[in-house]
Amino acid sequence: MSNAVVHADGHGHAHAHHPALQHHFDTMGQQKEAAVVGMWVFLLTEILFFGGLFAAYMIYRIWYFDAFAEASRSLSLFWGGLNTAVLIGSSLTMAMAVRSAQTNKRTATVNWLVLTMILGTVFLGVKVIEYADKFEHHHVPGYNFQWAAAHEAPAAGAEHAPGAEVAVAEGHRELSLNADQLQLTTQIYFSLYFTMTGLHALHMIIGIGIMLVITWMAHKGRFDEQYYTPVEMAGLYWHFVDIVWIFLFPLLYLVERHV
Amino acid sequence: MLDKLKIPERNYLNNGHGLASWLLTKDHKRIAIMYLISISVMFFLGGLFAVGIRLELATPQGDFVQADTYNKFFTMHGVIMVFFFLIPSIPAVLGNFLIPPMIGAKDLAFPRINLLSLYIYWIGGVFTLYAMISGGVDTGWTFYTPYSATGSNTNVVPTALGIFIAGFSSILTGLNFIVTIHRMRAPGMTWFRLPLFVWAHYATSLVQVLGTPVIAITIVMLGVERGLGFGIFDPARGGDPVLFQHLFWFYSHPAVYIMILPALGVQSELISTFSKKTIFGYSFVAFSSLAIAVFGFIVWAHHMFVAGISTYAAMVFSFLSFSVAIPSAVKVFNWTATLYKGAISFETPMLYAYGFMGLFAIGGLTGLFLATLGMDIHLHDTYFVVAHFHYIMVGGAIMGYLGGLHFWWPKMTGRMYSEFFSRIAAILVFVGFNLTFLPQFVVGYLGMPRRYHAYPDEMQVLNVMSSAGASVLGLGYALPIFYLLYSLKKGAVAGPNPWGASGLEWQTQSPPLTENFIEVPVVDHEPYEYEHVVAKEKHLV
Amino acid sequence: MSGHVSPVSLYITIFLALMVLTAATVGAAFVDLGQFNFLVAMIIAAFKATLVIWYFMHVKYASNLTKLTVATGLFFLAILLGLFLVDYGSKALTPMLPALS
Numbered sequence: 001m002s003n004a005v006v007h008a009d010g011h012g013h014a015h016a017h018h019p020a021l022q023h024h025f026d027t028m029g030q031q032k033e034a035a036v037v038g039m040w041v042f043l044l045t046e047i048l049f050f051g052g053l054f055a056a057y058m059i060y061r062i063w064y065f066d067a068f069a070e071a072s073r074s075l076s077l078f079w080g081g082l083n084t085a086v087l088i089g090s091s092l093t094m095a096m097a098v099r100s101a102q103t104n105k106r107t108a109t110v111n112w113l114v115l116t117m118i119l120g121t122v123f124l125g126v127k128v129i130e131y132a133d134k135f136e137h138h139h140v141p142g143y144n145f146q147w148a149a150a151h152e153a154p155a156a157g158a159e160h161a162p163g164a165e166v167a168v169a170e171g172h173r174e175l176s177l178n179a180d181q182l183q184l185t186t187q188i189y190f191s192l193y194f195t196m197t198g199l200h201a202l203h204m205i206i207g208i209g210i211m212l213v214i215t216w217m218a219h220k221g222r223f224d225e226q227y228y229t230p231v232e233m234a235g236l237y238w239h240f241v242d243i244v245w246i247f248l249f250p251l252l253y254l255v256e257r258h259v
Numbered sequence: 260m261l262d263k264l265k266i267p268e269r270n271y272l273n274n275g276h277g278l279a280s281w282l283l284t285k286d287h288k289r290i291a292i293m294y295l296i297s298i299s300v301m302f303f304l305g306g307l308f309a310v311g312i313r314l315e316l317a318t319p320q321g322d323f324v325q326a327d328t329y330n331k332f333f334t335m336h337g338v339i340m341v342f343f344f345l346i347p348s349i350p351a352v353l354g355n356f357l358i359p360p361m362i363g364a365k366d367l368a369f370p371r372i373n374l375l376s377l378y379i380y381w382i383g384g385v386f387t388l389y390a391m392i393s394g395g396v397d398t399g400w401t402f403y404t405p406y407s408a409t410g411s412n413t414n415v416v417p418t419a420l421g422i423f424i425a426g427f428s429s430i431l432t433g434l435n436f437i438v439t440i441h442r443m444r445a446p447g448m449t450w451f452r453l454p455l456f457v458w459a460h461y462a463t464s465l466v467q468v469l470g471t472p473v474i475a476i477t478i479v480m481l482g483v484e485r486g487l488g489f490g491i492f493d494p495a496r497g498g499d500p501v502l503f504q505h506l507f508w509f510y511s512h513p514a515v516y517i518m519i520l521p522a523l524g525v526q527s528e529l530i531s532t533f534s535k536k537t538i539f540g541y542s543f544v545a546f547s548s549l550a551i552a553v554f555g556f557i558v559w560a561h562h563m564f565v566a567g568i569s570t571y572a573a574m575v576f577s578f579l580s581f582s583v584a585i586p587s588a589v590k591v592f593n594w595t596a597t598l599y600k601g602a603i604s605f606e607t608p609m610l611y612a613y614g615f616m617g618l619f620a621i622g623g624l625t626g627l628f629l630a631t632l633g634m635d636i637h638l639h640d641t642y643f644v645v646a647h648f649h650y651i652m653v654g655g656a657i658m659g660y661l662g663g664l665h666f667w668w669p670k671m672t673g674r675m676y677s678e679f680f681s682r683i684a685a686i687l688v689f690v691g692f693n694l695t696f697l698p699q700f701v702v703g704y705l706g707m708p709r710r711y712h713a714y715p716d717e718m719q720v721l722n723v724m725s726s727a728g729a730s731v732l733g734l735g736y737a738l739p740i741f742y743l744l745y746s747l748k749k750g751a752v753a754g755p756n757p758w759g760a761s762g763l764e765w766q767t768q769s770p771p772l773t774e775n776f777i778e779v780p781v782v783d784h785e786p787y788e789y790e791h792v793v794a795k796e797k798h799l800v
Numbered sequence: 801m802s803g804h805v806s807p808v809s810l811y812i813t814i815f816l817a818l819m820v821l822t823a824a825t826v827g828a829a830f831v832d833l834g835q836f837n838f839l840v841a842m843i844i845a846a847f848k849a850t851l852v853i854w855y856f857m858h859v860k861y862a863s864n865l866t867k868l869t870v871a872t873g874l875f876f877l878a879i880l881l882g883l884f885l886v887d888y889g890s891k892a893l894t895p896m897l898p899a900l901s
Binding site: 032033036037040041043044047048051052054055058059062077081084085088089091092094095096099102103232235236239240242243246247249250251254256257258259 | 805808812814815819822841845848849855858862866872874880881884885889
């Protein structure tokens with residue numbers, strides 16, 4: 001496709017430039033750099049946005065480690081691990097999509113984007129399975145929450161009589177929670193679980209939506225080696241969503257698994 | 260030099276007619292004007308609630324409205340004034356209009372995102388206004404849990420949703436400014452040739468971008484707590500209400516710097532222009548804006564000294580709160596040094612600047628009283644706090660906004676307003692302000708709590724003074740509507756630089772072209788060089 | 801002006817590294833390291849995030865401004881978490897739980 005368009009603008013003189021150059025910028029380079037920096041500034045806001053949830057998680061994990069450990073062990077390591085692999089894979093396919101756009105390979109760009117969307121959808125499908133499981137087991141706070149007695153606290157917790165005072169458990173743990181307290185505090189864990197993974201899933205849905213638009217644009221041949229910024233922007237966003245999960249996975253699924 | 264000045268034929272105001280040309284514009288100047296109208300509406304709405312508060316407090320008994328209604332008044336006054344007036348005010352109006360011409364650019368980096376931020380502001384406003392019309396909110400603008408999560412039966416969620424949405428408007432404005440200032444400066448416009456107004460907005464934008472997301476997530480958490488019955492802050496399930504306060508104030512303290520930093524930037528421009536002298540200690544003033552922005556993030560728990568934080572944390576935050584006063588003081592000292600041996604004058608913008616100096620100083624110093632742990636035990640949640648923050652927000656930020664509006668009005672509209680009426684308004688604002696808020700320091704020190712609609716009889720005299728002052732203040736705020744609107748049709752034509760100010764924006768026509776500059780300017784001199792301005796003007800006739 | 805084009809082999813390598821690190825973090829979770837389980841998991845996660853940021857998100861080849869932007873975000877996140885701990889880390893770890901008989 002043609003890289004340059006010659007036209008007369010309102011100032012009465014003609015100049016040649018890429019059709020995608022916006023007139024308040026001087027060069028495509030300046031425009032792209034502005035877009036990249038702008039997107040990173042937006043990702044900063046996302047870091048702080050999720051950051052608030054991580055702060056809340058941090059506090060309550062310190063306070064109610066037993067509850068967090070118990071609740072975390074009730075999560076499916078299989079589905080969580082699978083999802084992690086799927087999402088990392090989708091980051092790979094996304095990086096390949098950007099690369100294809102950079103090298104002006106239209107079909108490859110579309111294909112890699114479609115693959116990324118498929119992997120993203122698989123992730124969301126797994127989350128549906130996991131959420132459904134939570135509803136079934138009455139692990140949804142505010143809805144039907146019941147931390148069944150079947151979830152007996154292993155090791156330290158179980159040996160204490162019900163209603164025991166705060167006791168020093170073995171090793172590093174300073175607090176021990178009895179069954180009644182677990183019933184209450186595991187709700188905090190699951191409130192954070194649903195808020196964090198729910199927010200993350202919402203970001204993925206938005207990301208897939210953005211990718212649909214970008215894929216359509218790629219299909220229409222809108223990108224070339226001089227202008228593939230929207231693909232790169234979508235890539236930055238998607239990789240960020242992956243990074244959030246890279247932290248969510250160990251924080252939510254891997255608390256005291258060795259017990 | 261005595262040629263009759265005319266409004267330039269081609270300018271951004273007549274470049275395209277009809278509602279669509281405004282609502283779909285990408286011109287940062289038109290977006291700024293639309294923001295101006297929007298926030299002015301919000302200001303008077305917030306002011307209406309203030310009228311309700313001061314009417315109730317004119318008598319010691321709670322006899323004007325019910326206690327619940329009074330709670331709604333101060334809540335809605337706070338919500339509107341903070342989120343829908345002060346936070347956008349200077350950046351969305353003056354920042355949007357002036358930053359591109361000040362740096363020699365044709366527009367902001369992302370004009371469509373600028374328009375989007377305006378739409379988002381409107382949408383957020385609609386939600387919050389709907390919440391107010393359909394019953395109001397009574398939690399205080401601070402929304403503390405557990406009352407806001409489970410106790411209150413008022414419209415918490417729609418109000419909070421409106422604030423959440425408006426927050427994105429703030430974020431997008433900040434994002435736009437950061438990228439613009441980094442990447443769109445004209446040749447020769449190095450960082451240290453930027454007007455201090457630009458430095459102030461850069462610092463503000465950092466705060467907007469880094470702080471606002473935290474209140475956004477706090478609102479999300481409050482929403483799921485209230486709407487879905489989650490238990491993040493619920494004490495009955497082991498949750499910590501103080502965690503909400505930590506998260507809330509992590510944004511809301513930097514938010515006050517979002518509200519004051521731009522005014523500090525305006526102040527530097529006014530002081531320099533109306534003493535015809537370059538600002539004293541330019542780099543100190545520039546860096547002090549950044550210092551305020553960064554330090555502003557590490558002091559938030561001074562709002563929580565009596566909330567249940569540890570003594571150790573209280574000491575740390577008290578110390579840090581003292582240190583954040585230092586860069587602000589640097590500015591006040593440098594402005595004073597600028598005035599010294601300057602050719603000072605008393606035009607309306609400068610009247611606001613003089614007022615700002617004193618009132619900001621009082622507000623800042625009383626902040627130190629509150630940062631002192633022992634004092635805060637007694638002063639927390641009293642009218643002393645209310646007076647302190649109104650000195651900064653009203654005596655500081657709003658006067659900075661009005662000073663800036665009066666300073667750049669000729670540039671934005673091409674017209675001069677009546678200097679006579681504008682000076683009267685400025686004096687009314689200053690007198691009315693002090694009459695309203697100075698007594699509040701005293702009643703607060705005497706122990707009058709905030710957010711109560713009744714108080715002991717012996718405090719009535721001071722409260723009546725405060726309410727009377729509020730009427731004078733209101734008059735001072737109402738007057739500009741008339742003479743500013745009048746000036747649009749009948750004001751004297753301003754010309755490019757009626758004040759003899761420095762800065763690239765004053766070297767263009769008034770009102771400016773849509774694209775700001777016919778040719779991209781090349782900057783080859785330092786800022787605030789008034790000899791250069793005078794020399795240039797001699798060629799401009 | 802096009803940006804730096806990374807070779808496919810680099811992307812594959814980073815992907816494989818991320819998968820190995822994921823396996824490692826799961827494996828480490830099954831070993832009793834006491835307090836250090838959390839630290840190990842966070843260090844691995846931080847390293848994975850760094851790989852994504854540096855190579856997938858092209859920050860390695862980006863301008864200094866972009867690098868500064870990333871660093872700023874992480875710095876302020878650290879302030880958020882760190883100063884929260886100044887309060888919560890210096891208070892008694894007493895759970896705010898209702899008294900139970």
